[in-house]
Amino acid sequence: MSSNNIQWHKLADHINLLPWQPNNLCVVSVAGKYITLARTSGDSIHACAHKCPHASGIMADGFIDALGNIVCPLHRYKFALSNGRNVSGEGYYLKTYAIEQRADGWYIAFEKKGIFSW
Ligand code: FES
Numbered sequence: 001m002s003s004n005n006i007q008w009h010k011l012a013d014h015i016n017l018l019p020w021q022p023n024n025l026c027v028v029s030v031a032g033k034y035i036t037l038a039r040t041s042g043d044s045i046h047a048c049a050h051k052c053p054h055a056s057g058i059m060a061d062g063f064i065d066a067l068g069n070i071v072c073p074l075h076r077y078k079f080a081l082s083n084g085r086n087v088s089g090e091g092y093y094l095k096t097y098a099i100e101q102r103a104d105g106w107y108i109a110f111e112k113k114g115i116f117s118w
Contacts, residue, residue: 006098006109007031013105015043025060025070030108035097036060038081040068046081047097047108054092070094 009030012018019026024039027050034050036059048070052059057074065071069078069087078087084094098109 005112007112008100008107008109010104011037011045011099011106011108015039015045015106018045018106021060023060023063025062025064027058027060031110033110035108036070038064038070040064040081045099045101045106046070047099048079048081048084049095052077052092053094054090059094 011028011030018028018037020039026037028035028037036048036050038046038048040046048059050059051057052072052074054072054077055074057072059070059072062071062073065078068081070081071078077090077092079085079094080087081096084096086092086094100107
């Protein structure tokens with residue numbers, strides 16, 4: 001992914017300013033797109049798609065398991081937050097997004113593929 005194809009968007013000045021639910025997940029709207037954020041130990045943030053690739057479960061209504069995977073609330077398929085790999089083995093892939101912490105806050109990267117998709 002070349003840096004010219006990446007657009008960074010600011011999420012928040014501080015991790016505590018994001019709308020975390022008790023399950024350490026939340027939904028944010030960034031540049032018109034809904035994104036699931038996951039807060040994991042050590043106060044790091046991961047970002048993934050709003051809906052599950054299996055049957056559109058709302059990922060933020062699921063939970064983070066003891067291994068740090070996000071678990072969909074509908075059929076409990078599990079995905080690695082680091083790369084979206086379907087670690088429970090059903091063969092799906094959850095879109096993930098790069099997150100960066102900078103001196104002035106937290107940012108998410110979207111890949112620019114064209115006018116209508118990224
Ligand atoms: S909709 Fe997510 S596991 Fe089925």
